[in-house]
Amino acid sequence: MDVSNHTILSRKKEKAAKALLWTAVLLTLAILLGIILYIMVRGFVSRQEKSYFVSPFLEETLKSEETGEYAMKIIVHRQVKISDLTMEDLRTIYTKSRAENWGHYSMQDKRITALAPSRNTPLGKAAETLIAGPEGGFGSYVAYLEDDEEMIRRIAEDPAGIGIIEADTPVTNRKVKVVPVRRIVVAVHPSVKEIIDNRQLSVITEKELKLVLSGDITDWKDLGGHDRPIRLIRPPEAWGLDELVSPSDIPAADSPEDFFRMITDLPDSLGLCFYDDAAAGGLSILEVSRREVKGNLTLSFLLEPPARSGKWGGISTIILNTLFLILFTLLFAAPAGVLAAIYLVEYAKQGPLVSLLRRGTETLAGVPSIIFGLFGNIFFVNTLGLGIGFISSTLTVTMMILPTIIRTSEEALKAVPLSYREGSLALGASKLQTTFKVVLPAAVPGILTGLILALGRVVGETAVLLYTLGSNYELVRGPSSSARVLSLHLYFLFSEAISFDRAFATGAILVFIILLVNYSTTRLIGRAGRMSG
Amino acid sequence: MEEQPSKFRIKDLDLFYGDNQALKDVTLEVRSHRVTALIGPSGCGKSTFIRTLNRMNDLIDHVRITGDVLYEGVNIYADYDVIELRKRIGMVFQKPNPFPMSIYENIAYGPKIHGITSKSLLDDLVENSLKAAALWEEVSDRLHKPALGLSGGQQQRLCIARVLAVEPDVVLMDEPTSALDPISTSRIEELIFELKKKYTIIIVTHNMQQAGRVSDTTAFFLNGVVVEYGDTEKIFFNPEDSRTEAYISGRFG
Numbered sequence A: 001m002d003v004s005n006h007t008i009l010s011r012k013k014e015k016a017a018k019a020l021l022w023t024a025v026l027l028t029l030a031i032l033l034g035i036i037l038y039i040m041v042r043g044f045v046s047r048q049e050k051s052y053f054v055s056p057f058l059e060e061t062l063k064s065e066e067t068g069e070y071a072m073k074i075i076v077h078r079q080v081k082i083s084d085l086t087m088e089d090l091r092t093i094y095t096k097s098r099a100e101n102w103g104h105y106s107m108q109d110k111r112i113t114a115l116a117p118s119r120n121t122p123l124g125k126a127a128e129t130l131i132a133g134p135e136g137g138f139g140s141y142v143a144y145l146e147d148d149e150e151m152i153r154r155i156a157e158d159p160a161g162i163g164i165i166e167a168d169t170p171v172t173n174r175k176v177k178v179v180p181v182r183r184i185v186v187a188v189h190p191s192v193k194e195i196i197d198n199r200q201l202s203v204i205t206e207k208e209l210k211l212v213l214s215g216d217i218t219d220w221k222d223l224g225g226h227d228r229p230i231r232l233i234r235p236p237e238a239w240g241l242d243e244l245v246s247p248s249d250i251p252a253a254d255s256p257e258d259f260f261r262m263i264t265d266l267p268d269s270l271g272l273c274f275y276d277d278a279a280a281g282g283l284s285i286l287e288v289s290r291r292e293v294k295g296n297l298t299l300s301f302l303l304e305p306p307a308r309s310g311k312w313g314g315i316s317t318i319i320l321n322t323l324f325l326i327l328f329t330l331l332f333a334a335p336a337g338v339l340a341a342i343y344l345v346e347y348a349k350q351g352p353l354v355s356l357l358r359r360g361t362e363t364l365a366g367v368p369s370i371i372f373g374l375f376g377n378i379f380f381v382n383t384l385g386l387g388i389g390f391i392s393s394t395l396t397v398t399m400m401i402l403p404t405i406i407r408t409s410e411e412a413l414k415a416v417p418l419s420y421r422e423g424s425l426a427l428g429a430s431k432l433q434t435t436f437k438v439v440l441p442a443a444v445p446g447i448l449t450g451l452i453l454a455l456g457r458v459v460g461e462t463a464v465l466l467y468t469l470g471s472n473y474e475l476v477r478g479p480s481s482s483a484r485v486l487s488l489h490l491y492f493l494f495s496e497a498i499s500f501d502r503a504f505a506t507g508a509i510l511v512f513i514i515l516l517v518n519y520s521t522t523r524l525i526g527r528a529g530r531m532s533g
Numbered sequence B: 001m002e003e004q005p006s007k008f009r010i011k012d013l014d015l016f017y018g019d020n021q022a023l024k025d026v027t028l029e030v031r032s033h034r035v036t037a038l039i040g041p042s043g044c045g046k047s048t049f050i051r052t053l054n055r056m057n058d059l060i061d062h063v064r065i066t067g068d069v070l071y072e073g074v075n076i077y078a079d080y081d082v083i084e085l086r087k088r089i090g091m092v093f094q095k096p097n098p099f100p101m102s103i104y105e106n107i108a109y110g111p112k113i114h115g116i117t118s119k120s121l122l123d124d125l126v127e128n129s130l131k132a133a134a135l136w137e138e139v140s141d142r143l144h145k146p147a148l149g150l151s152g153g154q155q156q157r158l159c160i161a162r163v164l165a166v167e168p169d170v171v172l173m174d175e176p177t178s179a180l181d182p183i184s185t186s187r188i189e190e191l192i193f194e195l196k197k198k199y200t201i202i203i204v205t206h207n208m209q210q211a212g213r214v215s216d217t218t219a220f221f222l223n224g225v226v227v228e229y230g231d232t233e234k235i236f237f238n239p240e241d242s243r244t245e246a247y248i249s250g251r252f253g
Helices: A005-044 A087-095 A122-132 A148-157 A206-214 A256-265 A275-281 A299-303 A316-347 A352-366 A369-383 A390-414 A418-426 A431-460 A463-468 A486-495 A500-532 B046-053 B082-088 B103-113 B119-132 B136-142 B152-165 B182-195 B208-214 B232-237 B242-248
Strands: A045-052 A072-077 A113-117 A143-145 A161-166 A176-179 A184-188 A203-205 A269-274 A284-295 B006-017 B020-031 B035-039 B063-071 B089-092 B170-174 B200-204 B217-222 B225-231
Touching (some): A005 A500, A072 A148, A087 A122, A113 A122, A113 A148, A122 A161, A143 A148, A148 A161, A203 A206, A206 A284, A256 A269, A256 A275, A269 A275, A299 A316, A316 A352, A316 A390, A316 A431, A316 A486, A316 A500, A352 A390, A369 A463, A390 A463, A418 A431, A418 B152, A431 A500, A463 A486, A486 A500, B006 B046, B020 B046, B020 B200, B020 B217, B020 B225, B035 B046, B035 B208, B046 B217, B082 B089, B089 B152, B103 B119, B103 B152, B119 B136, B119 B152, B136 B152, B152 B170, B152 B182, B182 B208, B208 B232, B217 B232, B225 B242, B232 B242
Parallel strands (some): A203 A284, B035 B217, B089 B170, B170 B200
Antiparallel strands (some): A072 A161, A184 A269, B006 B020, B006 B063, B217 B225
16 A cells, blocks of 8 residues: 555654653653652661771670770660760760760660679779770769679660670670670871872771781772882780781781881881770871661651750651641631632622632732741731741641632632532522532542642741741640741751751651652542542 | 413513523413423523523523512512422423432432431432332432432433422423433433323423423423414414424424
């Protein structure tokens, strides 16, 4: 069969158009999924490259030359969310004069209960020497216990407890866990940390350190330093660190003093030693960074109240505040908006006044929220004297979403066929009965959609709330109490650079709430719409 | 045919939509327990006329009515409560318009708004109305299913049942079969025949055969004027006016 040129051209155009459409669709999908996935991944998992003075090597059993044969281990309650502690942290916890907070180490807002073995026992003496360091003894808030049994029992009872027991004592209580300590540092000759070409080598990664110690990296250049070979020094046997250093053909230190001398005298040298020894020997330290992957959006993040501006704790009160705001706003706005729409569609005489009203609501629905914030602050907060707090913000947000609710409800009511109204009126129903028993139920799916749109605006609203709700992150207590909702919390976490991880976790929750709301509305609308075929 | 008492007495009825006169000087009498058919070409005012009988034209802005419409001797535009009137005078529309509710709720709606709350009474009313509308057999097992799931013909009979549930005196039908297939149409026509025993029926129809089949008296409307009104047989076989004859024989309309 002959195909005319025109047909061929049409086919080609069709193909080109299809390709263009598909590109647009895929691009949109990629952008959408990209954004949501990014927020979800960053919200759920926190990945950080953190550099420490001490290297990532863990020690469960702690001892030193001064403590002699008394080796010890550190135990905490299982609910304390730490996987290890640095020597500095441990020292801070035990030597502070006032109770330290776990927030600094595990982001949990709870006062640390620090327990130590009695100073009368050899273990107690050894622990104080080792942990408090050369400068002084334990802080005054540390409590002392007589034996390890009691220590384990007390810590099992106290979710904020930390204690010290003998290394040989087995820990069988499931509520108690042993925490390894990091106190091995990388000591280098000062020449290594010299500035060359505007660059200074001060941090290496965990991976690089392992390669250096196994002898696979032999030049400082590979670590970003100057072009000279790394001179690895074997630590003295007494420290028990020689297992960590693999090459055998390297200079070995006979004693700690020998080690300090070699590190300070030999240019380009590198060796492992303990935190306190490095300080005592006045050695240069190379910091080591490690990648820390942790659950970000955890159950406890959802269930704990925030502390320290949201740096510690979770967002439980903030989620509740958000729900309260949504609830009360809809409580005010939904009846008012729907009734206004009923008036406009069913009762008002369609004249210039109504069209003016309609144009007004349309304009208000498009007004930037910050203007409502300004209005709320001037009118509700100041003129009416309600102050910054829950009631002012609820009223302001109600004002903000009312036009949207009126507009969408109007459309929903207008979409109800006239024949329903006629059918009802012809049966002798009054206008009121017709409106509330026939028209309104038929408009429910549309009205619900409008309410959800409005709800989405409330959940995402920040500008208005900044001026009317304040920034208190505790649970709303009354109409005048200042509060914080999710979007506002996210804003503060971000703008005050408190924590990006927490900002993302909060963002993920916001996205979740929106998803949940949209899903449940679809279900609700489905149920309401079932009667209409 | 024996004489029936008069149900409606319409005298000098004029109806204006704004400046546009839709009904001119309509005067006629509708007898009780008869089927009165209103025929005429599109735009002749027959639908407007039927809507004046239960005051459905009140819903439209800028409508002006002069003249008298007496229902059982009472002027419905002066001395009758509109809700009471519509309760007595039910209406079935051109397009089936069941509410988006269950079949049961559709029927029970009318009685409920008129104050009947007893469940057993409502149940009886629903059953009787559906039976009277010849729909009971088809829907008795799915009373609580959405009414909009019914076929067009069933929906229209549901609308009739809905009107009957209010226990009216008169049933107005505005082209009740124009949106239906022939089988559904014939069922509705049979139904009209049955209903005639209990109710006074006024039906607007486009379908001349239908008017001939179902009605006892026929009024022929043209340009808002009643050209001829009388027994259906006479209108169809022996019209007085040449325009009626022209319309009946299909020369216009």
